[in-house]
Amino acid sequence: xxxxxxxxxxxxxxxxxxxxxxxxxxxxxxxxxxxxxxxxxxxxxxxxxxxxxxxxxxxxxxxxxxxxxxxxxxxxxxxxxxxxxxxxxxxxxxxxxxxxxxxxxxxxxxxxxxxxxxxxxxxxxxxxxxxxxxxxxxxxxxxxxxxxxxxxxxxxxxxxxxxxxxxxxxxxxxxxxxxxxxxxxxxxxxxxxxxxxxxxxxxxxxxxxxxxxxxxxxxxxxxxxxxxxxx
Amino acid sequence: xxxxxxxxxxxxxxxxxxxxxxxxxxxxxxxxxxxxxxxxxxxxxxxxxxxxxxxxxxxxxxxxxxxxxxxxxxxxxxxxxxxxxxxxxxxxxxxxxxxxxxxxxxxxxxxxxxxxxxxxxxxxxxxxxxxxxxxxxxxxxxxxxxxxxxxxxxxxxxxxxxxxxxxxxxxxxxxxxxxxxxxxxxxxxxxxxxxxxxxxxxxxxxxxxxxxxxxxxxxxxxxxxxxxxxx
DNA sequence: TTAGGTCTTATGGTATACCATAATATTGTC
DNA sequence: GACAATATTATGGTATACCATAAGACCTAA
Numbered sequence: 001x002x003x004x005x006x007x008x009x010x011x012x013x014x015x016x017x018x019x020x021x022x023x024x025x026x027x028x029x030x031x032x033x034x035x036x037x038x039x040x041x042x043x044x045x046x047x048x049x050x051x052x053x054x055x056x057x058x059x060x061x062x063x064x065x066x067x068x069x070x071x072x073x074x075x076x077x078x079x080x081x082x083x084x085x086x087x088x089x090x091x092x093x094x095x096x097x098x099x100x101x102x103x104x105x106x107x108x109x110x111x112x113x114x115x116x117x118x119x120x121x122x123x124x125x126x127x128x129x130x131x132x133x134x135x136x137x138x139x140x141x142x143x144x145x146x147x148x149x150x151x152x153x154x155x156x157x158x159x160x161x162x163x164x165x166x167x168x169x170x171x172x173x174x175x176x177x178x179x180x181x182x183x184x185x186x187x188x189x190x191x192x193x194x195x196x197x198x199x200x201x202x203x204x205x206x207x208x209x210x211x212x213x214x215x216x217x218x219x220x221x222x223x224x225x226x227x228x229x230x231x
Numbered sequence: 232x233x234x235x236x237x238x239x240x241x242x243x244x245x246x247x248x249x250x251x252x253x254x255x256x257x258x259x260x261x262x263x264x265x266x267x268x269x270x271x272x273x274x275x276x277x278x279x280x281x282x283x284x285x286x287x288x289x290x291x292x293x294x295x296x297x298x299x300x301x302x303x304x305x306x307x308x309x310x311x312x313x314x315x316x317x318x319x320x321x322x323x324x325x326x327x328x329x330x331x332x333x334x335x336x337x338x339x340x341x342x343x344x345x346x347x348x349x350x351x352x353x354x355x356x357x358x359x360x361x362x363x364x365x366x367x368x369x370x371x372x373x374x375x376x377x378x379x380x381x382x383x384x385x386x387x388x389x390x391x392x393x394x395x396x397x398x399x400x401x402x403x404x405x406x407x408x409x410x411x412x413x414x415x416x417x418x419x420x421x422x423x424x425x426x427x428x429x430x431x432x433x434x435x436x437x438x439x440x441x442x443x444x445x446x447x448x449x450x451x452x453x454x455x456x457x458x459x460x461x462x
Numbered sequence: 463t464t465a466g467g468t469c470t471t472a473t474g475g476t477a478t479a480c481c482a483t484a485a486t487a488t489t490g491t492c
Numbered sequence: 493g494a495c496a497a498t499a500t501t502a503t504g505g506t507a508t509a510c511c512a513t514a515a516g517a518c519c520t521a522a
Contacts, residue, residue, distance in 0.1 A: 018505065044474070054507045056287065059474090060294045067298030069391075076514075078474065091388040098329045157322035160300075161392055249475065275504070285477045290504090309504065 023051050024061045031070050031081055032170045042071060042079040069168055082168070086224045089172055092165045093217035097210045099158050100146060104205035106153040108197045116198045118148045123190050130183040138177050139170070145190065169220070176219045189215060254282050255292045262301050262312055263401045273302060273310040300399055313399070317455045320403055323396045324448035328441045330389050331377060335424055335440035336433040337384040347429045349379045354421055361414040369408050370401070376421065400451070407450040420446060 027047070030036050047058045062079050065071040072082040107115050122145035129137030143166070150159035166173070176182065189212040196204035258278070261267050278289045293310050296302040303313040338346050353376035360368030374397070381390035397404070407413060420443040427435035 020505080043472085045472085055474090056290070056506055056508090059287070060291055063291045063294040064298045067295045087385070088388055091386055094333070094386075095330065095389050095392060098333050099326065102325070102329050154318070155322055155325075157319055157396075158326050161326060161396070165388075165392070251475080274502085276502080286504090287476055287478090 019053055020057050020060050023053055023057050024064055026051060027061050028065060028068075028070065028167070031065070032167055034171055034174075036081045038081050038083045038171070040081045041077070042081065044079075068164055084168060084172070086221060089169055089220055089224065090217060092169050093213055093220065095165060096162055097213040097217075099162050100149070100213060101206040101209045103146075103149045103153060103155055103158065104193055104197060104209035105202040106155070107149055108200050108202040108205040110153055111200045112152070115148070115152045116194060118152065119145060119194045119197065122148060123187060123194060126190070127187050130187070135174060135177060139174060142173075142177075172220045172223070173216070175223050176216050179219055179223070182219065185215070186212075250284055251288050251291050254284050254288050255295055257282060258292050259296060259299075259301065259398070262296070263398055265402055265405070267312045269312050269314045269402070271312045272308070273312065275310075299395055315399060315403070317452060320400055320451055320455065321448055323400050324444055324451065326396060327393055328444040328448075330393050331380070331444060332437040332440045334377075334380045334384060334386055334389065335428065335436035337386070338380055338428045339431050339433040339436040341384055342431045343383070346379070346383045347425060349383065350376060350425045350428065353379060354418060354425060357421070358418050361418070366405060366408060370405060373404075373408075403451045403454070404447070406454050407447050410450055410454070413450065416446070417443075 027036075027042075036042065042062065044055050044058050044062070047061075048055055051058065062071055062073075066073050066079070070082055071079050073079050107119075122141050125141040126138055126145065129135075129141055143163075146162065146166075147159060150156065150162065177186065189208065192208040193205055193212065196202075196208050258267075258273075267273065273293065275286050275289050275293070278292075279286055282289065293302055293304075297304055297310070301313055302310050304310050338350075353372050356372040357369055357376065360366075360372055374394075377393065377397075378390060381387065381393065408417065420439065423439040424436055424443060427433075427439050
């Protein structure tokens with residue numbers, strides 16, 4: 001079927017999602033949003049009761065999330081929500097820096113006004129969400145910002161990698177975006193990325209992206225350190 | 232139990248692997264080694280018969296491999312060994328470049344003779360394997376080379392990412408290492424990485440790592456192009 | 463009160479059953 | 493021989509059963 005027919009109004013709809021797919025989304029979101037906390041046991045029979053599905057579904061969901069790094073399976077403890085120590089968090093920020101820097105550079109070199117427009121739209125939405133104190137919106141739109149960066153230069157594999165890693169530090173991210181002055185500083189840093197992309201400066205875009213992630217990593221490190229001090 | 236007792240000689244050994252863990256290793260290896268070919272259907276009942284396990288085990292293994300990107304699950308086709316097109320392969324090489332470049336730089340900056348020694352040992356083994364026409368050895372030791380680079384600077388998360396991606400292009404890699412002159416050129420390029428690390432030159436190590444991956448990507452692209460021409 | 467032994471329960475590992483639907487094979491008609 | 497209709501088989505989706513073992517509760521003796 002050529003491209004012309006792909007969008008035809010008579011096209012048969014994609015089948016509904018399986019129970020397993022729905023359950024996977026639910027559990028992943030419950031972990032990412034903090035409903036299930038790091039270190040918390042994920043007892044199969046409890047999940048069955050909560051989700052209203054069989055153990056087959058639950059086990060398959062757990063296998064998937066294990067592979068994604070969101071769940072850890074310990075031989076004498078059963079599955080738990082994966083913990084994330086400071087060292088791992090730092091490494092994740094570092095990898096993001098390497099890949100987001102690469103994507104920013106490619107965006108700048110592409111010299112496509114559509115990219116700039118899309119990024120500016122996301123950034124505007126981020127500012128708006130901050131103003132409305134909508135932190136879920138801030139996170140979601142920040143994801144959209146980066147997804148735009150990666151996908152508009154055709155890097156969906158790298159986006160997949162970044163996405164998987166970012167999900168693992170979502171709790172940290174939801175903390176860093178709330179720190180004092182981050183509502184101003186964060187968007188300002190992202191604007192520097194966009195400006196560099198706008199003027200086609202690959203090096204500057206790369207550096208701005210690295211700086212932004214490095215700053216977020218520093219804030220996360222301070223938060224984790226404070227958290228351990230208070231315990 | 233404090234750290235002193237953790238390494239005690241009376242410590243109880245870790246339990247044997249579950250059937251699922253064993254099956255996962257088998258299927259992953261069968262895919263990576265080419266026993267199951269890209270695009271080939273992975274019929275659950277067939278896998279049960281081949282592995283000698285129940286559908287529960289097989290399904291959980293498939294879920295895991297799906298998450299790793301080695302298996303694709305299509306709604307009207309069932310699970311298949313994931314195909315890899317040229318575009319995705321190129322992106323994987325690019326990501327490897329970004330991360331391996333980062334690791335090489337960190338190795339150089341660490342200025343640790345143990346790193347150089349370990350890398351030289353892997354490289355020697357690679358050369359020896361080439362001489363013995365042991366391609367499995369070449370692949371394995373190349374993995375060891377990079378695993379050393381990442382883990383000796385404490386980047387196990389990045390190594391995990393690179394490993395997952397590399398597994399997806401293993402078939403391509405087993406082809407690129409066999410191309411004419413690659414037995415000389417490959418190790419020579421890797422030696423440039425090691426030399427830069429030895430003299431503590433981060434920029435040079437970074438560049439050498441990027442060059443090496445870029446060259447491998449170019450060879451892979453040529454191979455894929457030739458493959459499509461012959462079809 | 464503590465420690466050891468015993469009993470009970472919780473839980474993950476693994477297998478199998480059943481169903482719905484898609485795919486394939488077969489049959490009949492033109 | 494081609495095509496449509498029908499029957500059969502293959503296959504993934506999902507649930508449940510059963511087991512072994514670990515964890516926890518409880519009891520008893522010192």
